[in-house]
Amino acid sequence: MSEATENRGERKVAIRLEKLSKTFPVQDEPAVKELSMDIYEGEIVVLVGPSGCGKTTTMKMINRIIEPSSGRIYISGEDVTDANPDQLRRSIGYVIQQIGLFPHMTIADNIATVPRMLGWDKERVSSRVDELLETVHLPTSYRDRYPKELSGGQRQRIGVARAMAADPPIMLMDEPFGAVDPITRERLQDEFLGLQQEVLQKTIVFVTHDIDEAVKLGDRIAILRDQSEIAQYDTPETILTDPTDDYVEDFIGSGASLKRLSLSKVEDIKTAEWPVAHLTDSHDDVREKMKQSGREYVLLLDERDKPKRWVNWADVEQNGIPLKEAGWPSVAIVERCSSLYDTLDTMITSYRGSAVVVDENEGKYQGVVDFATVLSAIEEMRPQEGRQAPDFIAEREDLPS
């Protein structure tokens, strides 16, 4: 039994790199120097660092597109450093920035590449192709198209579908969303995250130079310096709030606290108490609620509990104006799964400096977030003096074990 099969807590090591080095023939200095790291099953680990730090070389050594000069690679506990590379690669999904679709093959044939090499029968291959097209949100009528007939974003989706075709437990992705426009990139990232949470739950090694992408996608991030030396390897939350040194701090760049906000969701924080009334209530009731709460505004909901209007004392002092026309419409609305970053953005542009939280499905009122709520949430994120950085494994219950 090798050491690599050892569990840490509940979680199995999917990939273990042990003192991995690579020196290219014409260079004196190694591109990767004695890198050791463990990657657990089902997690997305992002390798991030400046150009030329060796992150791509590191990733390409996992499926031995680049053969290591020294060190060992273990996959699911098995030493694959000297295994047959073609066999090894068929069990590891591989997506590169340029995608590398085969231009002379149809989309279906592109996706079917690995299943066919593994000897799947025709029907199984065909239904898998349909299934994957659906998974990446493309119509099955695209089967017979050629890569040149697709947009950049669509090609990227096919690249991901092709890598997933034989359902490999591990995927390697080298800046897969690098070559598309920012809007498409964001959409692809969101889809990818949704996919990973709902269906894939694969072990993914993701390479990028973009710290924002790393923070968004990574369960853990390895920030690398020259020669693939690990500067910090931890959850994005910890890296943003507690960078180990100046290098990491510089790399995260300014606005680390704001980036941290994009990792928390509204449902994670305590919303503010706020008086609410219904549009069907009488003016007296509304005035009464306002007095009791001591707040200057009351939020009015419709019969389905959807937030409609804000009213203050002056709006309801007289019974003259009907409630559904009084005050201001409530437009700053966020969902419970919205990030604090987006919530803050909504609040800043709204006129009352607060946002109403609703549930995703029916839009029912859940609470109100104001600046005081967000500030106290930020307070809680700061690492406390003398306290150890939180153990990510204990904290990450949402990951599959």
Place this chain on the structure above:
Amino acid sequence: MSFLEYLGYEWDDLLGTAIGHMAVVLISLAIATAIGITLGVLTYRRPAAAQVALAIASTILTIPSFALFGIAIGIGLGLGYPPTIVVLTGYAILSILRNTIAGLRSVDPATTESAKGMGMSNWQQLVRIELPMAWPVIIAGIRVSALLILGIATIAAYVGGPGFGEPIFEGLSTLGGVNSLNLVLSGMLGVMVLALVFEVLFAILGRFTTSKGLN
């Protein structure tokens, strides 16, 4: 006798000549394609070896065809088909080899890397990815070679080879004779017609053997 009358009179013979001409070109082309693609595949990733192969193939092309046919007989290939095919093959290799190397090198490295990353062996990469992608360039090379040796094949009459060289040589040797101009004209026009036929064949072949994804 006018040229048209001559054509009507000699039609059967000319058709046989055309078939012989075409056959010798097609056979040579097939052999040259096999040699050119094989050499290209063996050398496209080794710049020094590719240089040597291309240099040799170019050198063959610089040898005057009369001389080369002479050498072919000199080394004991006899007369007729064998020396003709050997010489034509030699001339046809260069552009097929050059285009095979260029075509294989033009394949986007990202495509081969992703093929490799998916677990294709070197052979699978070559047969399933690189050669199909290089094919339009390779077939263009075969076409150029075909046109080249269609012309050179006329010289083969010198070593008793088949084809339109026969009427041309005969016409030249009887210059001033009754049908000498008609003989030369029929040979020349015959080669031109064959060239057109080849162009059409290659256009059709290229269309049906190239993936629609590459156009």
